[in-house]
Amino acid sequence: MKLLLENWRKYVLKEAYILDSDFFDASIEQLFEKLKDFGDNTWIFFDTETTGFEPDTAQLTEIGAIAAHPNNWQFDEVEAEEGLFYDKIKLNPETLAGFEASGDPKAKYPLELTRYGMPSDEYREKYPKGMPNEEDIIQQFVSYLESQPNPVLVAQNAEFDINFVQTRADLYNIPVNMREYPIFDTMILIKLWHNSLIKTLADEGDERAQTILQALTMTGKFGDYVTSSMGLVSKAYEISTKEWHNALADVKMMMEMTKVIFMALQEASDVDISKYQGRTAWGLRKKLQKGRGLHRSG
Secondary structure, eight states: OHHHHHHHHHHHHHHHBSSOGGGTTOOHHHHHHHHGGGTTSEEEEEEEEESSSOTTTOOEEEEEEEEEEOTTTTOEEOOHHHHEEEEEOOOOHHHHHHHHHHTOGGGGSGGGGSTTOSOOHHHHHHOTTOOOOHHHHHHHHHHHHHHSSSEEEEETTHHHHHHHHHHHHHHTTOOOOGGGSOEEEHHHIIIIIIHHHHHHHHHTTOHHHHHHHHHHEEEETTEEEEOOOHHHHHHHTTOOOTTTTSHHHHHHHHHHHHHHHHHHHHHTTTOOOHHHHHHHHHHHHHHHHTTOOOOOOO
16 A cells, blocks of 8 residues: 555656656747746745655754745745745654664754754744744645645755655645645756756857856766756855755745746747757656656755
């Protein structure tokens, strides 16, 4: 039964993606034509921070989200009280026990082992009785999503965040299907359209594209590659990366990055990016066929 449920989720997740594998070869013009169908939706940019990569054994430590109206892909934020969601989450007993059993000397101060560190004065004031627990925050996040009209869920490597929230919600028997919403993965946008465009323009002698390409070119075990890291793409466009890996800061960065990428794509909508896009699409499909999915990349 568990295996059947996992396979069903994978199928529904694939169907929920706006940029699914059947669309990997679409031109820039075709991309925007497809996005028209979601131009009146509320786009929920969200990010999670966690104590690890496996939701069965790790927990959420932060959820941040901002709702926005696309407005020709300039993303006007919904009024803060209704459109903003952000909470830190206290470590549950199982997580604390795991840290203590690890033998890590820092386990005496377990919050230092998470990405957000010790609570600040701001959070001591916000949570005088201590930070809320994971179950309560997931339930509040689900209610937040349900309160937004026609949500599209937007995340960097969305599979990770969607799966993590869903798995943890299931643990607490919280009724939600994260995959019933359309899902937009900004990492796929970067890999297939943005990076393909930058490489193409750089080949044509565009100096701005060459500068961005240089900033995104990394050296790995198998040679040079162009990164799809949200933080590094943001840096290349001089978008603030202050407090990178704080959930709300990451959401703000993601919104600005997505806006800049859409502007760049709109300005070059007639450019043929198929040379580089085709290679990347082939590689992504191979990963999906092997069932490995996509690794987390921030």
